[in-house]
Amino acid sequence: MSIGAARAYTNIALIKYWGKQDEQLILPMNSSLSLTLDAFYTETSVRFTSELTADRFYLDGQLQNEKQTKKVSSFLDLIRHKYDVPQFAEITSNNFVPTAAGLASSASGLAALAGACSAALDLSLSPTELSMLARRGSGSACRSIFGGFSEWQKGDSDTTSYAVQIPSDSWEQELAMLFILVDDAQKDVSSRDGMKRTVETSVFYEGWLTAVADDLVSAKQAIATKDFTLLGETAESNALRMHATTLGATPPFTYWSPDSLKAMNLVRACRLEGIPCYFTMDAGPNVKVLVQKKDADRLTARFAEEFNENQLVLAHAGPGIEILDSERSLTYD
Numbered sequence: 001m002s003i004g005a006a007r008a009y010t011n012i013a014l015i016k017y018w019g020k021q022d023e024q025l026i027l028p029m030n031s032s033l034s035l036t037l038d039a040f041y042t043e044t045s046v047r048f049t050s051e052l053t054a055d056r057f058y059l060d061g062q063l064q065n066e067k068q069t070k071k072v073s074s075f076l077d078l079i080r081h082k083y084d085v086p087q088f089a090e091i092t093s094n095n096f097v098p099t100a101a102g103l104a105s106s107a108s109g110l111a112a113l114a115g116a117c118s119a120a121l122d123l124s125l126s127p128t129e130l131s132m133l134a135r136r137g138s139g140s141a142c143r144s145i146f147g148g149f150s151e152w153q154k155g156d157s158d159t160t161s162y163a164v165q166i167p168s169d170s171w172e173q174e175l176a177m178l179f180i181l182v183d184d185a186q187k188d189v190s191s192r193d194g195m196k197r198t199v200e201t202s203v204f205y206e207g208w209l210t211a212v213a214d215d216l217v218s219a220k221q222a223i224a225t226k227d228f229t230l231l232g233e234t235a236e237s238n239a240l241r242m243h244a245t246t247l248g249a250t251p252p253f254t255y256w257s258p259d260s261l262k263a264m265n266l267v268r269a270c271r272l273e274g275i276p277c278y279f280t281m282d283a284g285p286n287v288k289v290l291v292q293k294k295d296a297d298r299l300t301a302r303f304a305e306e307f308n309e310n311q312l313v314l315a316h317a318g319p320g321i322e323i324l325d326s327e328r329s330l331t332y333d
């Protein structure tokens with residue numbers, strides 16, 4: 001019997017991953033760049049045992065059904081195949097989020113799972129190898145291996161596509177991100193389905209690929225020179241470009257809801273009022289606002305005038321993956 005456990009924090013992309021060149025290997029069409037955050041994380045323990053005849057997955061204390069276990073089991077199948085492991089596993093995973101507003105993240109979840117498997121099987125992987133492995137579970141998970149800023153270099157094969165930490169002289173410690181949790185009245189399009197539809201059908205996808213390469217250069221320059229305005233403007237434009245591709249898909253779709261627009265407009269108003277801040281959005285209606293730590297309280301107070309306080313969560317830069325004492329983690333059962 002082998003046991004391992006890990007904690008991984010979620011990350012939010014400032015330059016988005018949007019589209020795959022290889023769906024099986026999860027190789028992206030473009031490189032991306034993210035900030036790992038402290039406010040949302042997942043702790044996962046994995047126990048491989050010959051007592052089981054199928055994987056058993058507990059999420060936040062609830063035993064998951066076969067459909068809910070599929071993504072985890074597919075990842076474990078990969079591990080079993082790659083490392084010649086015959087056993088099934090019991091997986092216990094807990095998402096630590098400040099509210100119950102659907103903020104569970106595949107980035108933190110699959111990164112923690114990869115770390116727990118690596119610990120359980122004593123694989124002695126380097127951070128780069130762990131990033132490659134986490135990528136096979138969920139693309140964005142490869143960036144959560146590292147704290148602070150990380151860049152997922154797209155590569156063109158299983159061993160050339162992984163994240164690296166971006167040197168920043170700890171500049172990320174001066175930044176914060178305010179999450180605006182927005183109700184979603186629409187039917188969800190998963191990020192996996194959304195990016196696939198966009199790559200295959202969007203008349204704007206070529207434009208995205210051209211723009212994102214330049215945006216990445218600008219974002220890295222901004223980090224190197226600690227230029228908050230350049231980083232914020234680049235991230236906001238990049239998010240809008242990603243979301244523009246969904247309107248050019250067949251059938252068209254959008255992740256925006258009326259309250260997403262309200263939050264975006266409030267960010268623009270805050271800038272005019274003298275609070276430098278910039279928004280980004282992912283495959284859902286929530287809006288995330290990049291701000292300097294020194295302005296975070298003012299920004300939060302301004303948003304509290306227009307949104308409920310329980311819709312607002314302030315996050316700061318977070319650490320990379322941590323391997324946990326597996327005995328401790330098993331007490332979450």
Ligand code: 2P0
Pocket residue numbers: 012013015016017018026032106107137138139140141191192281282283
């Ligand atoms: C990102 N997103 O860079 C982008 C921006 C959503 C929008 O990575 O199919 O859950 O498992 O590789 O990592 C969400 O996609 O997708 C994502 P898969 P994943 O953060």
